[in-house]
Amino acid sequence: MTPSPILESHRSFNFSSGPAVLPVEVLEQVRNELLDYRGTGMSVMEMSHRCKAFDEILEQALAGIREALSIPNDYEILFLQGGASFQFSMVPLNLALPQQPVDVIHTGNWTKMAIEEMKRLTVAHVVSHSTESTNFATLPDLTHYHPAANTSYVHLCSNNTIEGTQFKTFPKTGAIPLVCDMSSDIFSRPLDVSQFGLIFAGAQKNIGPAGVTLVVIRKDLAERAAKNLPTLMQYRSQIVAGSRYNTPPTFGIYICGLVMNWLKAKGGVTAIEKANAEKAALIYDVLDHSAGFYDSPVPQSVRSPMNLVWRIAPGASNQEALEAAFVKEAASQGLHELKGHRSVGGLRASLYNAQPRAGVEALASFMREFARKNG
Amino acid sequence: MTPSPILESHRSFNFSSGPAVLPVEVLEQVRNELLDYRGTGMSVMEMSHRCKAFDEILEQALAGIREALSIPNDYEILFLQGGASFQFSMVPLNLALPQQPVDVIHTGNWTKMAIEEMKRLTVAHVVSHSTESTNFATLPDLTHYHPAANTSYVHLCSNNTIEGTQFKTFPKTGAIPLVCDMSSDIFSRPLDVSQFGLIFAGAQKNIGPAGVTLVVIRKDLAERAAKNLPTLMQYRSQIVAGSRYNTPPTFGIYICGLVMNWLKAKGGVTAIEKANAEKAALIYDVLDHSAGFYDSPVPQSVRSPMNLVWRIAPGASNQEALEAAFVKEAASQGLHELKGHRSVGGLRASLYNAQPRAGVEALASFMREFARKNG
Numbered sequence: 001m002t003p004s005p006i007l008e009s010h011r012s013f014n015f016s017s018g019p020a021v022l023p024v025e026v027l028e029q030v031r032n033e034l035l036d037y038r039g040t041g042m043s044v045m046e047m048s049h050r051c052k053a054f055d056e057i058l059e060q061a062l063a064g065i066r067e068a069l070s071i072p073n074d075y076e077i078l079f080l081q082g083g084a085s086f087q088f089s090m091v092p093l094n095l096a097l098p099q100q101p102v103d104v105i106h107t108g109n110w111t112k113m114a115i116e117e118m119k120r121l122t123v124a125h126v127v128s129h130s131t132e133s134t135n136f137a138t139l140p141d142l143t144h145y146h147p148a149a150n151t152s153y154v155h156l157c158s159n160n161t162i163e164g165t166q167f168k169t170f171p172k173t174g175a176i177p178l179v180c181d182m183s184s185d186i187f188s189r190p191l192d193v194s195q196f197g198l199i200f201a202g203a204q205k206n207i208g209p210a211g212v213t214l215v216v217i218r219k220d221l222a223e224r225a226a227k228n229l230p231t232l233m234q235y236r237s238q239i240v241a242g243s244r245y246n247t248p249p250t251f252g253i254y255i256c257g258l259v260m261n262w263l264k265a266k267g268g269v270t271a272i273e274k275a276n277a278e279k280a281a282l283i284y285d286v287l288d289h290s291a292g293f294y295d296s297p298v299p300q301s302v303r304s305p306m307n308l309v310w311r312i313a314p315g316a317s318n319q320e321a322l323e324a325a326f327v328k329e330a331a332s333q334g335l336h337e338l339k340g341h342r343s344v345g346g347l348r349a350s351l352y353n354a355q356p357r358a359g360v361e362a363l364a365s366f367m368r369e370f371a372r373k374n375g
Numbered sequence: 376m377t378p379s380p381i382l383e384s385h386r387s388f389n390f391s392s393g394p395a396v397l398p399v400e401v402l403e404q405v406r407n408e409l410l411d412y413r414g415t416g417m418s419v420m421e422m423s424h425r426c427k428a429f430d431e432i433l434e435q436a437l438a439g440i441r442e443a444l445s446i447p448n449d450y451e452i453l454f455l456q457g458g459a460s461f462q463f464s465m466v467p468l469n470l471a472l473p474q475q476p477v478d479v480i481h482t483g484n485w486t487k488m489a490i491e492e493m494k495r496l497t498v499a500h501v502v503s504h505s506t507e508s509t510n511f512a513t514l515p516d517l518t519h520y521h522p523a524a525n526t527s528y529v530h531l532c533s534n535n536t537i538e539g540t541q542f543k544t545f546p547k548t549g550a551i552p553l554v555c556d557m558s559s560d561i562f563s564r565p566l567d568v569s570q571f572g573l574i575f576a577g578a579q580k581n582i583g584p585a586g587v588t589l590v591v592i593r594k595d596l597a598e599r600a601a602k603n604l605p606t607l608m609q610y611r612s613q614i615v616a617g618s619r620y621n622t623p624p625t626f627g628i629y630i631c632g633l634v635m636n637w638l639k640a641k642g643g644v645t646a647i648e649k650a651n652a653e654k655a656a657l658i659y660d661v662l663d664h665s666a667g668f669y670d671s672p673v674p675q676s677v678r679s680p681m682n683l684v685w686r687i688a689p690g691a692s693n694q695e696a697l698e699a700a701f702v703k704e705a706a707s708q709g710l711h712e713l714k715g716h717r718s719v720g721g722l723r724a725s726l727y728n729a730q731p732r733a734g735v736e737a738l739a740s741f742m743r744e745f746a747r748k749n750g
Contacts, residue, residue, distance in 0.1 A: 010410070010411045010414075010416055011410065011411065011416050011417070012415065012416030012417055014416075014417050014421055014422075016421070016422065016423040016426070017423070018423070018622065019420060019421055019422055019423060019424060019622065019625055020421060021417075021421050022418065022420060022421055024410070027409055027410050027418055027420075028410070030409060031406050031409040031410060034402055034405060034406040034409065035385070035386065035399070035402050035403070035406060036385045036386065039385075040387065041385055041386050041387025041389075041709065041711075042386070042387055042389050042396075042711075043397065043402055045394060045397060045402075045584040045585075045630075046389055046391070046394055046395060046396050046397055047389075047391065047394055048391040048392070048393070048394060048712055049394060049585065051391070051712070081456035081457045081458070081461075081586065081624075082456045082457060082607055083456070083607075083621045083622050084621075085606075085607060085620070085621035086456075086605070086607050086621075088605075089605030089606070089607065089608070090605075093605075117605065117606060120602075120603050120604075120605070120606065121603060121605065122603065202621075202622060204622055209420040209624075209625070209626050210420075210424065210622045210623065210624055210625045210626070211456065211586040211587075211623075211624030211625070211626070211627055212586075227495075228495050228496060228497065229495075230461070230463075230464030230465075230468075230492065230495070230496065231460075231464070231492060231495065232457055232458075232460060232461050232464065233464070245460070246458045246459075246460035246461075246577075247393065247394065247458050247577060247579055247585045248585065248586075249456075249584075249585055249586030249624065249627070250394055250584070250585045250586070251584050251585070251586070251626075251627075252586055252624070252626075255420075334416065336416075336417075337423055337426070
């Protein structure tokens, strides 16, 4: 096998589920501006979060996000901290109404974490449409789903990073807000934001570096919260302060803005959706034509183009040895982070927006050769 | 006036109170490693927070912090998110005991914020030793201070960023934990950590970029918290998870580690304390020998070497015009962010560890010339 072209440029192919690969053009720009941001004589890291240069950085990042997803004006965009996991507390503390349960569509590890946090906070909730009996390899059909009238809100995870499933459409929940954890597929496809009450996402998959949490919230929902919540946990106060109640993660926000510029130059979410589908097809095609050597547990209709999971030779006595060999040999070829999540085992490749097609082609080629040698 | 040397190298002198100047050597290293961290073929921003390379980055940052302040082994070091302002909620939620008030030594804007958050959360507290009647220009004498026996903990701010005051010693509070907000002077001087129950600091002044919050906590205190607090708000769970309950701000932690290496190479906190005192003396000397043109409101005994505040020609009819002209002319000479905080007005220069002495010399020279022209 010939060495991958990226090894020559000292860049690996990185299939990490997050923090994950960023566009090399963005990293180059960050490098070029690192000691002197556009003639200011400072790094963005060194700037006051209230100076004019950072005002512009923040405004541009917000404008880029609003444009990328055509976010309506009655929605606010917030840059928060704490990751998506912190939203598992913040959303119910702000949006759950007394004696009105949250309806959690339970499809994997991340909804499990959301449920556990609601239990801890004693927030009333119901767990519905669970696909746990399939080890979360499938997704429920929500075509005819209507939440009960007294539901505070519906909680959904659009893309299950660990289990490799993705909702292709979203339920229409009417007057009941739909809250969506989109950490691992936001900005990967067009979206009708008006279907949602609140969307949240950790930045470190499709937006920027870890340490920034994106929240898109329909403004009226922020008024549900009790005023004695900690200030920084109220969407209300974060909206009033424009994400600057205190010092935000300035450098991360700057990079999110650069990623939005990159996405726009690539043709936006419509073009990236097509590119993502093509990249994913390269790998799913190998899985489906490996004569059983590789096995995807996920039905075709709900397969994620972001996180692809598979096993080698299911049932074979040397399955785990083969999977370990796969990870090791791939790394020696410059193909990194292909081990599945520790909770499910197996293998996983994350093919976010910034994953270069060349990396996916190199992986497909490696997979075919590995099957030929070991099948 | 000759142009400052730093303008020639396209770096400004930046006196921002935070986010603030970082060591140029650190920024250069970040730049050099940005696309390929030490042969991994990835940026630190792109790495899984659970990969081996990041394990080492985290361990080295923790070790650097422990060494710099000689932190005893019964204290845990945590990298959290949300800034020092979030600690204004997190500390009382974890450490306040039922019916046992927190004693807040009230010395400025940041203790005011801490008090407001306790009010919001209905945490029992008493406000003591307030210096509000002096506009917080002074600090209380705590030589003979003993907190009441039923005190949950004592809250103190070591350095008041806005008012320019600094505690030179800390009270001995015996069995009652002393909690200290050290955002603006941690790592600027040696410290006996064993005097404290908990120390917190936003990174963006003396440690690294915004988006990382450092917490040093005596481990046993983490057990005070109710177990139904949000997981990410419990020091207990953050300790168990080694700051990796979920994805931490990886890139910021990496830079904190580099800053610790830089501090060690400079001789550690003992050497930096001396350098800081010398830098501050350059400016205080101008203030005290300006025949009243400049006026420092802070008594010498409590003046901060980190944040220096002053007014021009107090009482003069053109005071505000002169202060505005000072800020504008300084900026034209490459001396930036010298405006005082909006709540107090006047002028301020922040001289954190990474502020180069050349910048302070340039500022002192500018101040003398400005006084000569306008005095």
